[in-house]
Amino acid sequence: MRQSFHYLAAAFAIFLFWTLMSFALELSRGWPLIPYPWNVAAAGVQYWNQWIAAFASSARRFFISLILSFATGLPLGLLVGASERLHRWFSPLIYLLYPIPPIALLFFLYMAFGVGEMVKVITVSLTLFFQVLVAAHGAAKNISPSYILAVKAAGANSLQLHRHVIFPAVLPEVFTAARVSVGLGITMLYIAETKLGILGGPGAGLGGFIETYAMRTDLSLAGVVGLAFLGLAFYVLLELLERWLCRWKYAGKG
């Protein structure tokens, strides 16, 4: 409840700032360079079908990418982080590839996977994959030796050690990394949807919607608002998931 109030307060603050900016620019330039929020809302309602189709396409892509990145990055990060030998061999590879933005390889990705759905999902998945992988790897390396000793002394085998100690220990850090990467992932999705992705038309993703209506500032901004909602939705989803899976973290904190 308190959290919802904070989100509403933030939305109101943005609304106020946006209105003031629009007003100031209108005064200084003589015309509304940035459309007022209510104009953007009206344009969004007018093109509701296209807007919601674009939002749904982008959300679907981001959701699939999130699942793919967790399904691959998490076990790989645990494996490499928890084994000294694998860490020695694979860490340099991870840290060599990690800084490369997948967008830099977009041309090659288009060549390999075409301009359809696949390339957008792969671009975002690659971005999130490395965030999850690096977080899981780092967290697995820093698990308290006391947990490992206690569980080994209780007779745990390697699989049990991963299940009872390593996996739950890294989850909070992985969720934090994933939440922080939502913004980056959405940036990558936007770029993938606006380059050759624009061929899909305005309903094929928020990037395409924004680019298609670049000359209609009210509609273009309605697309930007859609990106903000998309980010917020995934941020909240990840936070709720973390609160459920890592409820021990919040124990005793009211």
Add this chain to the structure above:
Amino acid sequence: MISVEGLRIEYGRGRRRTLAVERVDFQVADGEFVALIGPSGCGKTSILLAIEGIIKPTAGRILIQGEGVRGVRRDVAFITQDAGLLPWKTVRQNAELALRLQHRPREGVQEILKTLGLGGFENRYPAELSEGMRRRVGIARALALRPEVFLMDEPMANLDTLTRERIQEIILRLWHMYRFAGVLVTHDIEEAAFLGQRIIILSPRPARVVEVIENPEMGEAEYRRSPMFYRIVARAREILKSQEGR
């Protein structure tokens, strides 16, 4: 019976080689409680880990009930310095963990939790407990195995005096109840004198047995106030001080 014979433990290789334990011999009879005491970093924990089967001795051998130790045994329980509770598991899940890992029935855990004053806290997470309660959960986890041998690595470290004494008394009561063979590693002289039927004094690293003090009158909570207790403490302190700077 635990038999430690000619135990030598080294870590690292080449220039980084560290000798932690050198030629340590001692026995612990069934139902006997022995305290290993020595300065910090002398190799006490290494001895305990070798008995537990977590680390392999460089030389020498360790026998439990006549069998060589080749890994963690089902009849040996181990408590780490900070209890090693998993923060994502509740009190009950932590207490049942060793049984669960060994695919053994989880009966009797509730009773042990009650005995240790943890009834009503079964569904709490470790973060919701006091430090003393957390240590008791660690004891419950070890005790749930119904061990023949109980290895304790400074289980009362970093506790305030009263909590430490309470937990010492709990351990003493459990020893009377279950009669396990106990090996307690500590650097607290009074703790060793309160719980150890024999106090094995170790040298600074590499650990060697310097002297063994017999302490046959231990066993009651009031022993802490007896003249014999003070004599044992004074004797152990004297030996440990004589080792300083060697």
